[in-house]
Amino acid sequence: MRNPLNKTIVTIEPSGIRKFFDIVSEMKDAISLGVGEPDFDTPWHIRDEGIYSLEKGRTHYTSNAGLKELKAEIAKFLSRRYGLSYDYNKEMFVTVGGSEAIDIAMRAMLDPGDEVLIPQPSYVSYLPCAVLANGTPVVIELKEENQFRLTAEELEAAITPKTKLLVLPFPNNPTGAVMEKEDLERIAELVIRHDLFVLSDEIYSELTYLERHVSIASLPGMRERTLVINGFSKSHAMTGWRLGYVCGPEAIITQMLKIHQYAIMCAPTMAQYAAVAAMRDGDEDVAGMREEYNGRRRYLMHRFREMGLQCFEPFGAFYVFPCIKEFGMSSEEFAETLLASQKLAVVPGTAFGECGEGFIRISYAYSLESLKTAMDRLEAFVEERRKG
Amino acid sequence: MREKILTFIEKNSRIDLKELAIVLGVEESAVINELEQMEAEHIICGYHTIIDWDKVGQDKVMAMIEVRVTPQRGMGFDKVAERIYNYPEVNAVYLISGGFDFMVILEGKTLREVAQFVSDKLSPLDSVLSTKTNFILKKYKDHGTVIASKTKDERIQMIP
Numbered sequence: 304m305r306n307p308l309n310k311t312i313v314t315i316e317p318s319g320i321r322k323f324f325d326i327v328s329e330m331k332d333a334i335s336l337g338v339g340e341p342d343f344d345t346p347w348h349i350r351d352e353g354i355y356s357l358e359k360g361r362t363h364y365t366s367n368a369g370l371k372e373l374k375a376e377i378a379k380f381l382s383r384r385y386g387l388s389y390d391y392n393k394e395m396f397v398t399v400g401g402s403e404a405i406d407i408a409m410r411a412m413l414d415p416g417d418e419v420l421i422p423q424p425s426y427v428s429y430l431p432c433a434v435l436a437n438g439t440p441v442v443i444e445l446k447e448e449n450q451f452r453l454t455a456e457e458l459e460a461a462i463t464p465k466t467k468l469l470v471l472p473f474p475n476n477p478t479g480a481v482m483e484k485e486d487l488e489r490i491a492e493l494v495i496r497h498d499l500f501v502l503s504d505e506i507y508s509e510l511t512y513l514e515r516h517v518s519i520a521s522l523p524g525m526r527e528r529t530l531v532i533n534g535f536s537k538s539h540a541m542t543g544w545r546l547g548y549v550c551g552p553e554a555i556i557t558q559m560l561k562i563h564q565y566a567i568m569c570a571p572t573m574a575q576y577a578a579v580a581a582m583r584d585g586d587e588d589v590a591g592m593r594e595e596y597n598g599r600r601r602y603l604m605h606r607f608r609e610m611g612l613q614c615f616e617p618f619g620a621f622y623v624f625p626c627i628k629e630f631g632m633s634s635e636e637f638a639e640t641l642l643a644s645q646k647l648a649v650v651p652g653t654a655f656g657e658c659g660e661g662f663i664r665i666s667y668a669y670s671l672e673s674l675k676t677a678m679d680r681l682e683a684f685v686e687e688r689r690k691g
Numbered sequence: 692m693r694e695k696i697l698t699f700i701e702k703n704s705r706i707d708l709k710e711l712a713i714v715l716g717v718e719e720s721a722v723i724n725e726l727e728q729m730e731a732e733h734i735i736c737g738y739h740t741i742i743d744w745d746k747v748g749q750d751k752v753m754a755m756i757e758v759r760v761t762p763q764r765g766m767g768f769d770k771v772a773e774r775i776y777n778y779p780e781v782n783a784v785y786l787i788s789g790g791f792d793f794m795v796i797l798e799g800k801t802l803r804e805v806a807q808f809v810s811d812k813l814s815p816l817d818s819v820l821s822t823k824t825n826f827i828l829k830k831y832k833d834h835g836t837v838i839a840s841k842t843k844d845e846r847i848q849m850i851p
């Protein structure tokens with residue numbers, strides 16, 4: 304029989320956390336801090352809209368780009384929160400999560416040989432999506448000493464004549480790092496000078512704890528070279544609804560929409576109706592969740608200080624990324640041993656790129672109560688290890 | 692900071708104060724100070740526990756009594772309310788807009804006990820015109836807390 308497979312797909316590694324997932328799900332009384340989605344259920348008034356849309360029989364396709372009503376609300380949201388202004392008829396469409404937007408952005412923009420700069424540690428899908436779109440991923444290793452922000456020097460060093468696209472993954476999963484306006488200005492200057500484009504994954508934009516998120520698209524000269532990817536999964540605790548959106552220059556959006564049209568048709572209708580409520584009346588829900596996350600974040604940082612575990616203070620998303628180098632184990636060994644001896648699951652930093660070595664990702668999308676128990680276990684583990 | 696403390700302890704009054712201070716990012720002494728002051732100012736009026744008495748197997752009956760009254764000369768609603776809320780059987784008293792004046796929440800061991808309180812104590816009060824007793828059959832949610840058992844975390848345990 305002939306080989307049924309595409310040459311590229313077989314080169315792509317399966318997700319590095321699968322192994323841990325299998326162990327955790329078998330283990331009784333294990334606590335997992337490995338979940339990258341909110342612990343909150345979707346606020347009730349949003350769910351209610353979803354239910355209502357089903358009751359009304361809104362069970363059909365929407366237009367390819369999504370409900371006009373929803374796009375209009377998204378445009379208002381982006382304007383009131385980040386000062387972005389998009390023509391929702393030409394510069395935006397609704398996708399199946401930020402995930403779809405990442406995929407089709409790469410497919411619409413890359414030609415074979417085009418280099419895509421991917422700062423790591425970062426979310427797992429950029430690299431495979433770039434490869435599947437025939438692009439050449441080029442990793443930029445972010446450093447703890449820079450609080451895992453992307454610096455202009457790091458960017459400049461990675462730019463070649465073939466560089467076309469920069470992925471900007473902030474607020475960051477897994478480090479929790481954010482980029483402030485001044486950081487972004489330095490990046491923008493280089494992007495413009497080298498005529499690059501930016502794929503800005505702002506899915507955690509509502510979860511920042513220092514200052515309000517700044518979108519690079521809001522800086523002078525950047526709107527025309529930036530795709531803003533965002534969604535409802537993290538901000539409104541709507542992961543299972545599978546809904547996101549992308550905004551950008553009409554020329555790119557039009558081509559992306561073709562892929563969306565042929566490969567997806569439209570995002571889930573019921574979810575779109577629910578999301579209208581999220582955009583219209585959801586700001587308070589988000590503020591409440593942000594406040595809760597922030598308290599948990601402070602609690603974890605406090606516990607790390609108490610147990611003497613080194614961790615830079617992150618100001619975004621719902622992750623902390625402590626350094627475990629002092630224990631002389633790889634991230635994966637650390638995570639495995641921690642799970643075996645204390646029944647506490649965390650994600651090794653290497654799941655987000657090789658430069659995540661020496662770190663673990665801890666999610667605080669958990670109740671304070673669970674975090675307390677989990678930190679007691681981590682503390683016991685750390686102390687035992689230090690004794691040797 | 693007051694509002695933040697209140698928002699937090701309204702849901703969980705048993706939180707360790709040291710922890711509360713960490714979560715709010717302030718000094719523990721500041722939290723203790725604020726709490727003491729708010730208790731003194733009667734902003735914080737008490738700390739109670741939400742109990743599902745059904746699970747304890749103890750008989751408890753609750754009723755909501757709609758009460759119509761005539762406020763008497765020289766003693767407005769407040770005085771009448773006081774006459775009512777001083778009974779220890781009375782769990783809560785609210786002045787209400789609409790078809791009646793007070794909503795009185797009563798607690799007793801049996802239907803009979805509650806009914807007797809209404810007929811022997813509440814109705815005979817001079818200013819009380821009429822009462823309507825509504826027995827509570829089942830409590831679904833109380834003080835913002837759903838009584839039914841907690842749902843467990845059904846998320847996939849490892850997600851990148």
Ligand SMILES: Cc1ncc(COP(=O)(O)O)c(C=O)c1O
Pocket residue numbers: 339399400401402403426472475476504506533534535536542545546547851
């Ligand atoms: C950084 C980042 N981008 C995108 C996504 C995808 O989110 P969704 O497809 O649910 O919108 C995730 C999910 O974990 C993420 O962490």
